């Protein structure tokens with residue numbers, strides 16, 4: 001399934017007049033407020049988010065998995081699906097591969113396919129939370145933190161292999177997320193587990209090419225329910241600092257205890273030049289991996305406020321790796337991803353509407369009411385015409401969900417792949 005330019009133009013015919021009306025109205029209003037509308041639209045068009053190779057099929061929970069018809073059953077089909085997302089949204093110009101779930105069998109062919117669809121290879125993800133076929137050691141009691149040297153060595157080697165795979169595809173970052181931890185008090189010695197993890201990460205770091213980054217992800221609990229070795233941003237930052245300049249903290253929005261102030265974490269990491277990347281999703285209770293912006297869109301906006309501030313004021317922090325990390329239990333995975341991409345772009349656009357100079361003035365005056373008015377004035381603006389404009393300028397569609405449905409993408413995928421395919425992933 002491939003969407004061509006003719007289908008895009010056809011999809012846009014009916015909505016073009018409405019789009020023009022609403023865009024002109026908004027652009028006029030924003031211009032009067034002194035905003036550079038063209039710059040905002042062009043920033044939106046440049047903002048690309050990587051789609052995880054593990055989230056193109058239906059997601060499961062520990063209670064089961066309900067498959068979604070027409071799922072991709074090979075890496076080629078996954079890239080094809082991202083191609084569909086990218087054709088419609090012009091925002092999904094990258095893929096984040098999970099190894100070993102998605103090892104290419106033919107590197108040249110997969111690169112050629114991705115190039116043709118304008119898809120880049122973003123961070124590669126290692127997996128030491130599951131035992132692999134024919135592996136000599138088990139990760140049941142941890143990987144990089146394990147008390148057994150043989151297990152640690154196997155996990156280190158896996159990460160080095162993942163770097164090699166990513167290198168062949170043009171990736172420039174390795175994301176390490178560990179399930180390591182303990183389920184019961186007394187099971188682990190915290191200090192030993194942490195030190196082992198640091199030493200193992202240093203060994204992996206030594207194998208990192210010069211122009212690569214290592215992204216260290218944290219998570220407070222699950223699958224271990226008493227302790228996690230890298231439980232929060234502080235632990236991640238310590239480990240990254242222990243490795244060196246090319247190691248950074250990765251923030252996954254779902255990997256926090258309830259009510260954590262994620263925007264503050266993001267802000268301070270940027271100040272220290274140590275924010276490496278992002279996993280977008282949303283949650284109500286824990287690591288729910290729901291559609292971005294579906295539960296707490298205002299929190300997402302506040303995070304983007306800090307990100308925009310950081311992008312403008314923190315040259316010490318490198319460009320970030322943007323990725324979605326979500327699961328789709330009940331929605332069409334591709335529709336879910338379209339909604340996530342839209343929510344990310346919306347939060348970004350709204351954050352760009354914040355007048356940072358005015359906010360600074362209000363902060364210096366301790367005008368608390370005005371500070372809130374400035375933030376919420378931006379948040380309450382319906383920025384969707386700006387997103388539409390960015391998509392139109394780059395060859396996408398005005399309304400990706402309607403176009404996806406009107407073009408019968410899922411029906412075509414089912415016809416092509418059948419009802420019984422199962423995608424590797426969560």
Ligand SMILES: [Mn+2]
Pocket residue numbers: 177217252279325
């Ligand atoms: Mn994640």
